[in-house]
Each structure stands twice: as structure tokens, then as C-alpha cells.
Amino acid sequence: MLKITEESLKKIYGINDKTIKLYNKAMEDVKGQFDKYDAIREYNQIKVLDAFQEERISDSHFTNSSGYGYDDIGRDSLERVYARIFHAESALVRPHFVNGTHAIASCLYGNLRPGDTMLSVCGSPYDTLHGVIGIAGNGKGSLKEFGIKYKQLDFKEDGVLDFEKIETTLKEDKTIKLVHVQRSTGYGYRKALKISSIKKLVEVIKGVDPSIICFIDNCYGEFIDTIEPTDVGADLLAGSLIKNIGGGISPTGGYVVGKKDYVEQASYRLTVPGIGGECGSTFGVMRSMYQGLFLAPHIAIEALKGAVFCSRIMELAGFEVLPKYDDERSDIIQAIKFNDKDKLIKFCQGIQAGSPIDSFVTCEPWDMPGYDDQVIMAAGAFIQGSSIELSADAPIREPYIGYLQGGLTFDHAKIGILISLSKILAE
């Protein structure tokens, strides 16, 4: 580290010597990992650039349609760029998806019918989907209310799908129409699902019945590997544009990619049957959506480096972490087990204090709607709730696990993490 950097960290942020020492050691340890991820980043940049060029993207695609938004060439071309990147037949990329949950729900509502069963094979899905499925909340408007059944299978062990049980369940229950897979850990304490596991899962599903849809919640997973789930046969994918693939630039939105028929069905739930993706004006956000996608391979790896560094330095400081710094990753989330409420809160407050926006705010645990426990969230982001920007959050419950993700630049992620650790070690 430059002497001037070390002095600034001490002077401006009050980082203590203990933390600086761990910092230097951690940076040495993560070098090999960083080289590996740089190579992935470089390849994905080629993939994205090539898709732009093949679609002959030009200034005229940064359209600003209004009203119905018929024939918005910027919107339609961006969807073809996405389809190319994912090697998929079709894509729906819209600012009208209010979040990732909305994009995922459109896939579910669009492709499931009364009497069908949705099977989750990664245990309990992400919290915000519970209301969609009808396993939480008052059930109003849920898939359950429409007569769509739900089943769930747990992992065999950490991050390992129970392939045998999945196969027998699919053979026994012929009403299963869609298998729901969550690539990222979410608020779980497990490893993210690797593409190689998704490949094996697709083989199992298609071996039983090729018409069963393999759906992937791809949130936080984009550009962490050289291939995506669609490259190994997944039928349909959805995710958020205020995570990896929006590159920190896209102001809002979600995406769906996959087989043409399944994407089309999802489009009828984003808008209405008969209209689907043909409508939807884009209010001048197309340039940001293109630019975000162009930057996404780089930004995703910046965030990933933040996670890897966090994992190593927190482990050196004596905390249990998941994944470890040298584990193979499939998402940008880093979990840290604090076993102590105070330390967890201090960690989140440190991330907030290190943010470019709202750094002067002290975050506190609060009773957030939809959660059983109090939740603390640190987010000083340019885009509200954007978690490709440096953020940390946690439900306040034992064993007090904190989740860190994002960072538009690794340099910034590092500062936030150092402030947090320094606060904890200062005790």
C-alpha cells in the first residue's frame, strides 16, 4: 500500500494499526483469486462487446419513446443483445419490471396454470417470493390463490442439490410443471449454486420430462462465470437490473431470458395477453441500460473482489465466513458470522459510514414489513436499494450473520470493509 494511502486511511477514517496489518496480509492472500476473476472479466467483456457489435448498436438506439412505445428500436435491440449474451432465443429487458421479484413472478404467473405444481429444489426461495407463491402473507393474488401448488426440496448438503430426491419427486408427481432454482445464497448460509450443478440438474429434469421448465433465479450471478445457466440448458432465467447486470448504471428494471415461448408467456404477465413485449415506452432510459450492460462484466468483478477481500480479512480477524476467499463462487454475496449482535451492527454501520451517499447517517435495526425479525440495512447508494453498490444487511437473529455485497469499485468496497473492521477491532 502507498504510504500516502495508509496515512489517509488512518487520518480520514481512523483505521487502526491492527486493521491495516490484516489488510496487507489479506491483499497478499487474495492475489491468486483476483487473477482468476480478472480472466473471467476479460472474457465476459468480449462477449458483451461482440453482442453490441453484432446488433450494430448506434446512437439512434438511445431512443426516447412515449405512449404505447410501439417499435421502440432501442428497447427491441437491447433485448436481442441480451439474448446473444445468454445464447438464448429471446429476452425481455424492461424498466417496467419494478424489481427482480417482479421479473421472477412474471415468469411464474406466465408459465404456470391451475393444477400445476412449482417445485423449488434449493430449499426456501428468496423471502420476497413467499408472498408470490402464497406461503407467507395473506395469500391474496398469490399463485396459491390461482390453484397453483408448491413443493420444496432441501439441499442434500451445503450447496449440493439432492439429485436423487429431485428425480423421484419429478417421476412421482406429474403435476410438476416448473422447477425453481435459486443460484445465489440470498439470506441463506450456503454456497451459491455453480453452473456445473445447474447443468446436472437440467439433465435430471429433461431425463424425466423435457417439457418441465427449468427456471433459474439468476440474481447476483451474472458475469461471475464465463457461462450462464442458459448455456447449460436452463429454459428460463430472470434477474434484477439494480444488481450485477445493470452495471450500477441502469436506473431500475429487470430481465427475463430463455426459450421463446416461455419468455412470451412471461411478457403477457408483465403487460397483458395479446400485447406482451410489443408495448412499453422507455422514457429515455435506454442509454443507461445499454451503458450499464456494457460495464457490467467489469463492475460485477469489482464487487466480487470486494467480497473475496472481505472474506479473507474477516477470517484473519477471527470470524467464520462463507464462502471462503479461495472457494469457487457463483454470486457476489459474502456472509460473515458474527455470533454477536453488537459486532454485526457495527459492521453494517461501518459500511454506511464508508458510503458516498448518506455517509452521515447511522443505520439501526428496524421492524421491516415482511420480515419476522428486525433487519439492519446499510446502503449509501446512488440508485435506491441498488445492491451492486456497496451494501450490507442482516436480519437481527442468532447467530448474527451479516451479508455484504456490491461495490462499484474495489477500492471503495475495501474502504467500507476497513472502516467496519476497524470499528469492531477498536473495542
Ligand SMILES: *Cc1c(COP(=O)(O)O)cnc(C)c1O
Ligand atoms: C435480490 C434478489 C431477488 C429479487 O429481489 P428484488 O429486491 O425484488 O430485486 C430474488 N432472488 C434473489 C436470490 C435475490 O438476491
